[in-house]
Amino acid sequence: MAEEAVRWLTAEEQHAWRSFVRLHERLGGRLSRLLQAESKLSAADYAVLVNLTDAPDGRQRFLDLARSVEWEKSRMSHHIARMAKRGLVAREECPEDGRGAFVVITEEGRAAIEAAAPLHVEAVRSLFLDHVTPAELRTLARVADRVVEHLDEEPA
Amino acid sequence: MAEEAVRWLTAEEQHAWRSFVRLHERLGGRLSRLLQAESKLSAADYAVLVNLTDAPDGRQRFLDLARSVEWEKSRMSHHIARMAKRGLVAREECPEDGRGAFVVITEEGRAAIEAAAPLHVEAVRSLFLDHVTPAELRTLARVADRVVEHLDEEPA
């Protein structure tokens, strides 16, 4: 039974990792609270509505939508149920597949996202992009894509 | 009534922003699922236990603990209640402040964190740090600290 030596994080690594985690928590929290306060939409609502807006006729198959926002179907199902109750989207049956369903954005949903989007974009700018140089932003994107790629290759 | 021109994100900005968000969601999700599977601890549990372990006698005042992990007191209260029910920590009354409370790590909690830590550190390495160069890591940390600093200055 060999004692495996644990390679703990150096002070620098630890700081970087904690800072990175903190950044997302704080920035994400702030942005979603802003969105909620200004538009009565959660970040999840926003993601769904943006996707529907980009789709032809503002309608999309259930699982396609789930894949677009990278959610499990269960989460999507619960969330769409709540959004439907609030009148932001509606469910529609699918003619060519008896078990399928479409999700359609409503007038109300469209109004909500159109009101929210400019404010949200402005918030992303003023809270994040404004404080990052273009070079840094490229580095961030490059690192993010690389790490996610490895995540995909190496399944759970 | 002036039409304010919305400064939408460029394709590059949008990509960087989405990649960044995706990185945290995916990496965070993966790490916490690993932690849960290997150690029956959530990321939140882990943070609490690490802090308690670092404190003298494994005990800390309630709000100090909350500040350390950067949570609201309400969240801490709920979470400590759940952790106490699982036997990971215990509450203790505070002699010199009648309303105060200490949170103390239990034997069970200590065992849990000591088992979890090496695995978690290894996961952070293999899923993240291994794919980031030291220079990139420094950039990340620098950007994160800068953005959070601005976040702090500019309250909600």
Place this chain on the structure above:
DNA sequence: CCCATGTGATTGATGCGTCATCCAAATTAC
């Protein structure tokens, strides 16, 4: 034609995070 398997989606249970409210003890003001 019928069975097996796969796929699209729902449901219920449970734990988590936030908000608003509340309470008791401590501190300050008068």
Place this chain on the structure above:
DNA sequence: GTAATTTGGATGACGCATCAATCACATGGG
């Protein structure tokens, strides 16, 4: 010394995310 305020913390309600189980329809094989 007592009233007002602040501080430490708990509580309940609600929305959200995950997991496991379920159900209905579809499709391929025999």
